[in-house]
C-alpha cells in the first residue's frame with residue numbers, strides 16, 4: 001500500500017521515499033506525492049532520483065511510477081521525488097474549476113456530469129444536457145468566475161461511508177466509489193460544492209485565476225461537452 005502524501009499535503013512538491021519494488025519499467029514507492037491518473041485527471045509527471053517519471057497509475061492500493069528506461073532502482077533504495085510543479089498546479093486549478101462548473105450547471109439545469117478530462121492545457125466536462133450553446137456556456141463561465149473570485153477555501157476531510165451516503169448530493173457520487181471503501185474523502189469548496197473525490201485541488205479558489213470557456217461540442221442527443229482553460 002502506497003502512502004498518499006498528496007492527500008496529506010496537496011502542495012508537497014518534493015519528498016523522499018523507499019523503493020518497494022519494480023514492475024516492468026515502473027517503480028513502486030512506500031509513499032508518494034505524485035497524484036496518479038484517475039477520476040478524469042491526467043497523472044503528475046516529474047522525476048524520481050533524476051529519472052523521468054512519464055506517467056503515474058494506481059493499481060489497487062499501490063501507485064506505479066512509470067520511468068523512462070533504463071530503470072536502475074532496487075528495493076530498499078532511498079530516493080527523492082520531484083513533481084513538475086507548474087503542471088500539477090494547473091491541474092489543481094483546472095480540477096477545482098471543473099467542480100465549480102459542474103455545480104453551477106447542475107444548479108441551473110439539473111444536469112449531471114457524464115465524464116470529464118482534466119489536463120494542464122485544456123479541460124472538458126460532459127453534461128447530460130439537451131439544450132446548450134455558446135451563450136449559455138459564457139453565462140456558466142461568468143458564474144464560475146464570480147464564485148472563484150470570492151476566494152473560497154477548499155477543505156478536504158474523511159467521512160464514514162454510511163454518514164456520507166446520508167448527505168444529500170454526496171450520495172449519487174458516493175455510489176460511484178468502489179464498494180470496498182468504508183471511508184470516503186470529501187472535498188468542500190466553500191458553499192458552492194461538496195463531493196466525494198480523490199483528486200488534487202487548490203486550497204483557495206483565488207488561485208484559479210480567470211476561467212475561459214473555449215468551445216462546446218455535441219456528443220450525442222443528450223450529451224454536451226464544454227472545453228475550458230484557466231489563465
Ligand SMILES: [Zn+2]
Pocket residue numbers: 039095099197198199
Ligand atoms: Zn473531482
